[in-house]
Amino acid sequence: xxxxxxxxxxxxxxxxxxxxxxxxxxxxxxxxxxxxxxxxxxxxxxxxxxxxxxxxxxxxxxxxxxxxxxxxxxxxxxxxxxxxxxxxxxxxxxxxxxxxxxxxxxxxxxxx
Amino acid sequence: xxxxxxxxxxxxxxxxxxxxxxxxxxxxxxxxxxxxxxxxxxxxxxxxxxxxxxxxxxxxxxxxxxxxxxxxxxxxxxxxxxxxxxxxxxxxxxxxxxxxxxxxxxxxxxxxx
Numbered sequence: 001x002x003x004x005x006x007x008x009x010x011x012x013x014x015x016x017x018x019x020x021x022x023x024x025x026x027x028x029x030x031x032x033x034x035x036x037x038x039x040x041x042x043x044x045x046x047x048x049x050x051x052x053x054x055x056x057x058x059x060x061x062x063x064x065x066x067x068x069x070x071x072x073x074x075x076x077x078x079x080x081x082x083x084x085x086x087x088x089x090x091x092x093x094x095x096x097x098x099x100x101x102x103x104x105x106x107x108x109x110x111x112x
Numbered sequence: 113x114x115x116x117x118x119x120x121x122x123x124x125x126x127x128x129x130x131x132x133x134x135x136x137x138x139x140x141x142x143x144x145x146x147x148x149x150x151x152x153x154x155x156x157x158x159x160x161x162x163x164x165x166x167x168x169x170x171x172x173x174x175x176x177x178x179x180x181x182x183x184x185x186x187x188x189x190x191x192x193x194x195x196x197x198x199x200x201x202x203x204x205x206x207x208x209x210x211x212x213x214x215x216x217x218x219x220x221x222x223x224x225x
Contacts, residue, residue: 042215042218043215084192098207099156101213103148106155
């Protein structure tokens with residue numbers, strides 16, 4: 001495995017639910033990322049944390065809320081999502097921002 | 113910002129043949145180009161990368177070439193095997209954009225036994 005673990009692997013939620021995605025890395029890295037992967041589209045960078053500080057927010061709707069309590073853990077809090085938010089959400093980490101990124105297996109999210 | 117285009121979107125080859133995937137980028141400041149392989153049910157994994165100060169890099173059956181003037185780079189897989197079947201993504205990054213990775217749309221490679 002890559003050393004980046006994401007849970008849950010699959011999630012089905014209604015538009016009124018609140019859920020959270022979790023990412024944990026065991027690589028001693030200092031940067032963590034959230035990406036959205038949709039069919040036939042490039043990976044979309046959502047958020048970047050470098051040394052626990054958010055350094056990138058690529059115009060992501062406020063219904064997605066990231067949290068980085070420490071360099072090893074990253075969360076993505078979800079609320080009032082839309083069906084078009086259904087996608088594979090990937091977490092990645094790197095030694096510092098800009099270095100080689102190592103990806104988790106992703107959470108497959110379905111919004112009904 | 114950077115725009116990375118990747119072709120083809122799908123590619124089928126016979127086992128033992130070579131496969132080539134091509135990417136172009138728009139930002140001349142891009143200086144790092146990784147390639148990722150994503151197998152079904154898994155996240156992307158780095159398979160090879162190249163920096164702008166070299167034109168070619170090899171690792172066993174995999175090679176990457178970079179043409180900075182034309183702003184394109186390619187992945188070459190020789191002697192393909194069924195386990196090479198996966199989706200391959202190219203990416204480009206530049207220090208002047210915070211080293212953000214800009215990804216291509218992916219190439220689904222199928223190696224036919």
